[in-house]
Amino acid sequence: MIDGAPDARAAPTVDLIAVILAVTDEQPRVLTVRVPAAERPDVHRDALPAGPLDPAHDRTLELALRRWVREQTGLELGYVEQLYTFGDRDRGGDDDGATARALSIGYLALVREEQPPASAARWRPWYEHFPWEDWRRGRPSVLEAAIEPALDAWLARCDAGQRERADIAFGLRGAAWDAYRVLDRYELLYEAGLVAESQRDDASASDPHRVGRAMAADHRRILATAIGRVRGKLKYRPVIFELVPPTFTLLQLQRVVEALSGGALHKQNFRRLIERGGLVEGTGVRATTRGGRPPELFRFRREVLRERPTPGVTLPSIRR
Amino acid sequence: MIDGAPDARAAPTVDLIAVILAVTDEQPRVLTVRVPAAERPDVHRDALPAGPLDPAHDRTLELALRRWVREQTGLELGYVEQLYTFGDRDRGGDDDGATARALSIGYLALVREEQPPASAARWRPWYEHFPWEDWRRGRPSVLEAAIEPALDAWLARCDAGQRERADIAFGLRGAAWDAYRVLDRYELLYEAGLVAESQRDDASASDPHRVGRAMAADHRRILATAIGRVRGKLKYRPVIFELVPPTFTLLQLQRVVEALSGGALHKQNFRRLIERGGLVEGTGVRATTRGGRPPELFRFRREVLRERPTPGVTLPSIRR
């Protein structure tokens, strides 16, 4: 069986699941739909949009994704990249038995502005699901108020390895907060029983100190993966320009970076980085403004791709 | 169909495919098996080992992978991460019709040393498949001798966008060579008909200026994805230590980084980076040596994970 031929027994159902992100009004948002919960059809939950993989129509997985997203939401996706394939058995979805395994191929998509979605989909600020990830106005209070005490209590029953893992993930006891470890943090909270999803999956789970707004099945895990990915990508690819209009002010751009990375940036240094890095060029036009000196409008400078190997924006160094 | 329920029509076969990497004798190697070609059973090709996803046995995809790799090759995998899911229709495999789609979930694994593989698997230097990726002894001659002329000829029939894409991928006309764009380069060569795989997939393909050793189906594309990933990962996670013995000299470590990244490093600066970055600690023991001052043996310093957000090694700046 080492010869590349897949086993015929293994025929799980496969769907494509989309994490579609945009930033509007300085809030990063994710496109969600409301679905009835698997066990309790009267309860509705936020879910990521998912669609079938239709072999008859689509030559590639990415085309399949673009097609059903267009058909279902009217949204024309720009930047798309594959995220991760989720296939653990107990994914908390409508997985009925042990034999039929559900496989979801997750995709990350960035769209330019909040286009009002057709259908029942809606844009939701992602920090509602991850309040501990937004450090733009300082350390999130939920950390001290809820997460740390509950985590401590849980860790008292764990070994030193878990303690170390938690320290690194949450920047405790002298460790630094690493903005990219979004999934690590979510997984710890899940294991510690601090998110509603783990209560659902495990009846014997501990107390209901739930943090953040829950999602259907394992969709919050998928969103965590996407946030970590987009934060990482910012550094070395100019994906940020997928999220802003064709022309923009440097402050607009900065706010979008801050929204994604969850940290505050030093304004003048951000400008220096972006301008001297050759990522943008001025248009000569100034934006109409609502007070203060009117800022110049810039556009993405495509030529940077040939000039520099990794044109991105370095992340925070959280201010203060 | 936006509700997360997968369509029952879509039931492709799924297998797990492993890119298992090691570095021995300063050569990066990949574990391959020999399989008969889909169209011509008399011809054998290098392939990546693949195994089934068995829902009955394995709770997670990663466990399934570890299990069949252990069973088939005797190899106990250490570091494992999911790479990418390959599911385009024309993957060049034993895909018989348009209806049955083959899905391969690729995994990247790093193992510590060249353990002599049981079974028919063998270790193969990956630069045989990608000779243009090895810049350790300067610019690979295959670029000037074969790739650039053929690429130029092909680009003459393309639009300016392709020209730009090729410049960026291969560092032509003033652009910088970016070690991470392994997949971009392979895909261009594929499209230009410069690798044997594209001849197989397209009977009308151009001349046989083939570069690098071919692999079965789309396995070379998968390997390219893995190489790009591991090169990227080096920068911000200490994955390098998955590939060296528990204690090692700094030169050994440097050679492994160079093998993976495909570039030469400045020795003293590498030492400074590693030591002052707190990635290693001396053992006080010196290695037995074959001439020259005996070097000290170091070990990975685990505490660095809590001290620094992104403990990795910055890549070359290719010397000379």
Next chain:
DNA sequence: TCTTTTATGCTCGAATTGAGCATAATTCGA
């Protein structure tokens, strides 16, 4: 002992980064 070889320490200038001060160009209220 002298040459060769590899390891390791150190310096120097250039570039990058973090932080803040200063000035410019507007709007808005008194």
Next chain:
DNA sequence: TCGAATTATGCTCAATTCGAGCATAAAAGA
């Protein structure tokens, strides 16, 4: 109309990092 408030933008300065090379140390081998 003037001054306060607000936002944009230019500039400096010190600390750190990075690229490159010189110099010395510690061994083997002739």
